Amino acid sequence: MRCRKCQLCLSALLTLLGLKVYIEWTSESWLNKAVPRATFLSPTAPSTEPTLPVNLSARLGQTDSLSLAYWNQKQRHLRVLPSTDCQTWGTVAASEIRDFLFYPQDLQRFLLSAACRNFPLWLPTGRSSPVASCSDKDVPYLLLAVKSEPGQFAARQAVRETWGRAVAGTRLLFLLGSPLGMGGPDLRSLVTWESQHYGDLLLWDFLDVPYNRTLKDLLLLTWLSQHCPAVNFILQVQDDAFVHVPALLEHLQTLPPTWARSLYLGEVFTQAKPLRKPGGPFYVPKTFFEGDYPAYASGGGYVISGRLVPWLLQAAARVVPFPFDDVYTGLCFRALGLVPRAHPGFLTAWPADRTRDPCTIRDLLLVHPVSPQDTIRLWKHLWGPNLQC
Ligand SMILES: *[C@@H]1O[C@H](CO)[C@@H](O)[C@H](O)[C@H]1NC(C)=O
Ligand SMILES: *[C@@H]1O[C@H](CO)[C@@H](O)[C@H](O)[C@H]1NC(C)=O
Numbered sequence: 001m002r003c004r005k006c007q008l009c010l011s012a013l014l015t016l017l018g019l020k021v022y023i024e025w026t027s028e029s030w031l032n033k034a035v036p037r038a039t040f041l042s043p044t045a046p047s048t049e050p051t052l053p054v055n056l057s058a059r060l061g062q063t064d065s066l067s068l069a070y071w072n073q074k075q076r077h078l079r080v081l082p083s084t085d086c087q088t089w090g091t092v093a094a095s096e097i098r099d100f101l102f103y104p105q106d107l108q109r110f111l112l113s114a115a116c117r118n119f120p121l122w123l124p125t126g127r128s129s130p131v132a133s134c135s136d137k138d139v140p141y142l143l144l145a146v147k148s149e150p151g152q153f154a155a156r157q158a159v160r161e162t163w164g165r166a167v168a169g170t171r172l173l174f175l176l177g178s179p180l181g182m183g184g185p186d187l188r189s190l191v192t193w194e195s196q197h198y199g200d201l202l203l204w205d206f207l208d209v210p211y212n213r214t215l216k217d218l219l220l221l222t223w224l225s226q227h228c229p230a231v232n233f234i235l236q237v238q239d240d241a242f243v244h245v246p247a248l249l250e251h252l253q254t255l256p257p258t259w260a261r262s263l264y265l266g267e268v269f270t271q272a273k274p275l276r277k278p279g280g281p282f283y284v285p286k287t288f289f290e291g292d293y294p295a296y297a298s299g300g301g302y303v304i305s306g307r308l309v310p311w312l313l314q315a316a317a318r319v320v321p322f323p324f325d326d327v328y329t330g331l332c333f334r335a336l337g338l339v340p341r342a343h344p345g346f347l348t349a350w351p352a353d354r355t356r357d358p359c360t361i362r363d364l365l366l367v368h369p370v371s372p373q374d375t376i377r378l379w380k381h382l383w384g385p386n387l388q389c
Helices: 002-034 070-077 086-096 105-112 153-161 188-198 210-227 245-253 257-261 306-316 325-335 358-362 372-383
Strands: 142-147 170-176 201-203 233-238 264-269 296-305
Touching (some): 105 210, 210 233, 296 306
Parallel strands (some): 142 170, 142 233
Antiparallel strands (some): 264 296
């Protein structure tokens, strides 16, 4: 009699255990699906001081001369990217890649202009930029550098009204390409008004498409080295992220100094591989790139040390262009011998059904993606008087 009870108990327990394993397994496989380019692994080893060897082949894992893919070949032989006549680089690429004409259109366009990185500011009034340099008294501790696109007015306004609001020690800047898109509506007059009204748009004269996002990173670095060289930290973030700025500031202030000096902090993907499905998102042909991606922080949002700005510019001049901005940043950090640090408070594949929960966000640093409406709602709940968790 007792034993039958025991059996019953045991089988119930086993069923529960099985259920738990199943739930964990399904939620995990869901997570993997939501993170399209990589799998999420544990935090990485501590980084050290940046260095930049004369030959980057070993750092970037390009010592195996068997790989004939374009990027790998080029990286093995590259000393420095051309500073003039960048178009020739593209023409040569097109002739060196045998199946170039079968590449997706945007990848073809990317390669044709990949070495062209010097674009002037797009100036609304044609004269001076309404974006002020950092003054000696007013150096931001944390620059919020938000990648946006000219047409994303609502996303920018939601950021301005919420987490991008001026807090002591922070400054908000949006990074954009030209408001004269290709075949799109002419947004010049609207963007000009916005730029003069808010003074927070850094615009450059290049076509604003996803494959040109690396230009925003590099041109920001150049701008900072001239106009804001003493900035402590830079948050590189998309305009559809929600950032818990006070929590992030607190975290940065409590970092050990050695970490803070060479910081590259976010949701880190290690051992990510290129996706090989033609026509699918983030497709990378085998004849273009072979091997794994470096460990990199997801482009939804990550923080770097301001001290690394000149280092990153030097590295970028010597790392062969790659179409995805966050992977390219990972390559540049790898060239410098630095590794990203993972923080569980960065969630860059945030499930849409959780954007209504301010209690979860209270304990996080950054979530992405969040719609402008949810950004406003979250903000109100987060700082409202009735938040009960
Ligand atoms: C760098 O070293 C690799 C061997 O490790 C060599 O094949 C390559 O030619 C070198 N690259 C340059 C630019 O000197
Ligand atoms: C990036 O911008 C440049 C300059 O406007 C343009 O020539 C190039 O085609 C753009 N890249 C892509 C992938 O469209």
